[in-house]
Amino acid sequence: MLLVLGALMVAAAILLVAFATSTPEKEVGLSRSLAALQSMGDVPKELTGELDRPFSERVIAPLQGRALTIGRRFTGADSSERIYRKLELAGNPPGWTVDRVVSLKVIGGVAGLAAAFLFSFMLGLGLTGKVVFIALGGVAGYFGPNMFLYQKAYDRQNAMGRALPDAIDLLTISVESGLAFDAAVQQVARNTEGPLSEEFARVLKEMQIGQGRGAALRALADRTNLDDLRSFVSALVQADAFGIPIAQVLRVQSSEMRTKRRQKAEEKAQQVPVKMTVPLIFCILPTLFIAVMGPAALSIMDSFG
Template sequence: MNNFLEWLGLSQSLLLSILVAVAVFTTFMTIALPILSGNEFKNRMKAVALERDQMRARERARLSIERERSRGGLRQDAGKGLAVTVVNKLNLRHLLADDKTVRKLKVAGLRGQRQLTIFLFLRAALPGVLFAVTLLYLLGLGFLADKPLSLRLLICLGAALFGFYLPNIYVSNLAQKRRQSIQRAWPDALDLLLICVESGVSIEAAFRRVADEIGIQSVPLAEELALLCAELSFLSDRRAAFTNLSERTDQEGIQAVTTALIQAEKYGTPLSQAIRVLAQENRDMRMNAAEKKAASLPPKLTVPMIVFFLPVLFAVIIGPALIQIMHLG
């Protein structure tokens, strides 16, 4: 160990100082980040309010532009910058973006043209960045110098391919987390919605009340319900607002509720009984998912028990006997 430190030009005191500095910095960031991050619910609700204002502006622009037989004003201003320039120059919206990509970003909570532009820019830029970094690390710094050049170039190409799919992986993970949060809080939201509907509150006011109350349990669900209230207020077709909610959340339980809401809007069917049945079904689905996850724990714990627990157990049981045998010998 000392020879390795001398080869690096480091002393034990300097190494200890570096470790202490890293520990202090990590402790400070652990304490400071929750304080500096602020209230996530307030920040997301502020973003929803901004989205509602933009929706109001778009609807007003649509009404005025329809008189002039032009729809150019409906597009959002993406702004100027490196990402916008690269996306426009390379025509990445036509090459990499389609309806499925936009829907995937909506499910992940990334709405608007700016998020789409950044996503496309990262898909175009990350392969080159990771390829250059890997090439510098392998060829410039001499890592894996004993390996063939073809193998090192193949690793660089693999890093570039990983960079191309890295934004998709991030968006998929973000969408999965949002779906889990919405799925856990949706039965409780339906119970609150049922109470509001049975008390005689209109559906818009009921969703607004549920959005205010459910934010403590699930910020993504509160955000989606707030957007639903905004769309119910500004869109000419109320059924489109319910359809947009099911597309943004990508949940079977929410799709069933939106279908019931559309049928109640169209045929005037009673809504409270349908919500009560759907709330129980969603609660059963949540319980089944929890039971399925609990049933899958024993096979998952087999490998950690073999690797980590059994060697320690054997050392505790056999260790004293081995020590006695060594002393006797």
């Protein structure tokens, strides 16, 4: 019996040692997963480069490329020149190019059609109403980038028109104080802010890289729609061509700009009564009649009642 018990105890000890030193199946699976992850980490960068690229390069860029291909087929031959002109008037917003505008027009048209299609069902329109609503959504999405550029150009031209008289005054003072024209332009670009300051800085850079003064000023006039700025540039170019003193021309232009600014202010002031007529008739007078005649009307109704 002692011999049998000893054998059993030895066998049990051997089994316990075997269980203690063996690796569970879960740990084996975990070690295999870690090994697989480590092997994936050791994959060459050429194979994982496609997954490491940002979402904009993997999805948005190919989408814009396809939209650009479709947009070029539907636009005219001179569309690139017209869009470039709009970008120049808008001040070349960062990231906006001719190709991007064309692709955004196609993407906006498709998005407008899809959004209008969904909203037409939500509004419960009829068949004719759905067709008209979807068509309007597509047209609005297609011309959305053009409207954005038009608004940017409009705001920019207005800002330049308001800053032009002050800039010409500063340019006149700088030239009359003894500075050269290039140094005076630099003073205007440095001491003013806004789109006009940026345009004068661009003119200065173009003259510094070797472009003539007249060509740089003409390029400035071509990038704007302001008649006052164009006449100012034309006077400077003619003065430079005929040898007329710049200070005298600037003094005359400054006086004319101030006069035009005063006339525009007077014109807007005279338009105020006409513009106030519509809200006065449809908004103010009805409420005034209600406040004045309302109590009397209620009294009369009570008397007859």
